[in-house]
Amino acid sequence: MSLPVHLVDSLAGARGGDVVVVEGDEAHHAVAVRRLREGELVVLTDGLGISATGTIVGTAKRRLEVRLDEVATAPEPTPSVTVVQALPKGDRGELAVEVLTEIGAARIVPWAAERSVAVWKGERAERGHARWSSTAREATKQARRAWHPQVLPLTRTEKVLDLMRDAALAVVLHEEATTPLAGLEVPGEGDVVVVVGPEGGLTGAEVSAFTQAGALSVRLGSEVLRTSTAGVAAVAALLSRTARWTATSGS
Template sequence: MSLPVHLVPSLAGVALGDQVSVDGDEAHHAVAVRRLRVGERVVLTDGEGLSVTGAVASTGKRSMTVTVEEVVAGERPQPAFTVVQALPKGDRGELAVEVLTEIGAARIVPWAASRSVAVWKGERAEKSLAKWRATAREAAKQARRSWFPVVEPLATTETVAAILGGAAAAVVLHEEGGLPLSSVTVPADGEVVVVVGPEGGLTNDEIAAFEATGAVAVRLGVEVLRTSTAGLAAVAALLARTARWA
């Protein structure tokens, strides 16, 4: 059985035999929800490549200490996948973030596309971004990732174009794309960017702006996927052609 994973702010400088403290909501979840007890083993990670395995040394209502038995520094996975996700309606945004995190996306960028039904403004924008980040954090722990994904603030079309311009490879999912996704060359390292449009589809101006950066409009197949699952399908298809899934 896999050991439970919990997030801590930092593991810098931690060595064998040290004790690491877990506090607040994370400790409450471990002690009150998972009911971890003294002597049980657990994995702690800082979400930035460092993980430790150890036994619970003490517990409190909102605190826990773990004695370090093993320290692992994981290399950042390459190539790194960034998914630009147009804002979907309802809770489909959290679904997209969850599955993209589970499959290994390094960065998720919420995008206010022209035809996005959902709108993030003011307090709603702050709350929605917080939900996406919390979803990514919990999904990363479930997937036992040592590198947690970064969920960026809401991006404009101009910001997305800039991201595409700096990528090693970039694709825009479009049901009328001229090329199949299978025709795209996946680099061994660097950033691979996948753009997922909204329920209403991409506008001609958006496609033109993205293609001007060198991105390629591609189709997944004859089926039209939901915006909340299209990114998962595309990243999986590309990952299957990398050493990460070899």
């Protein structure tokens, strides 16, 4: 049975024998929800590559004290994957974030595409970003990742173009493309950017802007996937041809 995983702000410099204090909502979840008690083993991680196994030595309502037994450091996975996800309607955005986190995306970028049905403005944008961030946080623990993904603020097309220009490989999923994703050579290092359009599809202007910025317009296959699942399928196809999926360390 896997040990429960909890997040801490930092484990930099931590060593075996140190006592780490977890407070706030994370400690409340461990003590009140999971009902963890003294003497039980847990895993702590800071999301920056450091994880530690330890023994609970003290609990309170919103406080958890853990004596570290073993500390391990994992290198940051490469290539890293950034997924630019057009805003889906309903709760499909959280579904996409959850599975993209589990599969190993390093960054998830909510994108206001021209044909996005959902609109994030003002407080709604703040709530939407908070939901995506919370979803990524919980999925990270479930997937036991040593490196946690970033959920960036809502992004416009101009910022997506900047991401593409700095990428080792950038692809745009488009059902009318003639180049198959399966035929691409995936770089072993750098950042891979995957752009997923909205339910209404990408506009010609968007596709043109992306390809001019260096992205490749590609198709997954003859089937048309939902926006909440297309990115997951694409990232899986790309990572399956890298050393990341043959490694044993967490991501």
